Amino acid sequence: MHNALVLIAEDEPEIARILDSYFTAGGFRTVTAADGETALMHHAMLRPDLVLLDVQMPRRDGFAVLVELRRRGNTPVIMATARAEDLDKLSALEIGADDYVVKPFNPKEVVARARAVLRRTSGAMGEPGVLRVGPLEIDTASYLVSVTGEEPPRRLDLTLTEYRLAEHLARAPRRVFTRGELVDACMPGSDALERTVDSHVSNLRRKLEQAGASGLIRVVRGIGYRLMGE
Structure with a gap:
């Protein structure tokens, strides 16, 4: 898990900066994307270990990006959104999200959830990396x-x-x-x-x-x- 690469797909620059800072402090490598198309491009080229995916993004929203990520494979995904409706949560989980956080969130909790998801998924897949x-x-x-x-x-x-x-x-x-x-x-x-x-x-x-x-x-x-x- 140490040095795992996290793709932060978030169109709000300040939130992306804060998340980037907390993940970096936690020993992760990071890459950011401000829209859905860029997130998919980064995913294809860099093969991140986990994707933190905002729902409301330009050029493909988070649900459309998640559908494409699941078509490509099993990269762990945590969805992040400002909407707390159960329907959104259920939709994300049914499409294949591994976890779900609602804004405003504590960035420390997001990093902790990322660690938990990586532990769970790497345990299922064998030796990480x-x-x-x-x-x-x-x-x-x-x-x-x-x-x-x-x-x-x-x-x-x-x-x-x-x-x-x-x-x-x-x-x-x-x-x-x-x-x-x-x-x-x-x-x-x-x-x-x-x-x-x-x-x-x-x-x-x-x-x-x-x-x-x-x-x-x-x-x-x-x-x-x-x-x-x-």
Whole structure:
């Protein structure tokens, strides 16, 4: 949990500054976003460990951002809003929020809730910062990808795009990702065409096969790709 990256999606600069200060003092790394689109871009590029997400934001509100985050994977999310209605709370939890705080809130409590959510979710996923799918091991803090099962594990020499593809697929194993989704998540801000994904995935599959992990990435004809753990 130490040094975990928190994405603070908050359009009120003073609140964002206060939250940033408290999280930093608590040993977290932080990045801020003042609107929903920027929050999604940061999430795709930086892979935060937790998202603190305000409901009322420009360029996609918090609920729309949460829907997209859940489509991408299981990043822990705490919703924050000025509205205390039960319907808002229920909507956030049903969509997939891990916790919910109502403004005005005590920033110390928000940091404490973030720690509790990270403890709960990291306990469910295994060692924090490490993704494991079958023989594939991804250290998200060091950007290292290895194939285990042999001594020593075989480390893959990946490009940044290949690493992003491996990590994105590993965060939701067995789920099928379309080529468009992989472009948006792994090549944000680029003008890459969907067929460009095929080239990067082909290189990634070849490197996995050379390391003794063939068949991990499966082609789903007419749709895209998924990562299998078996």
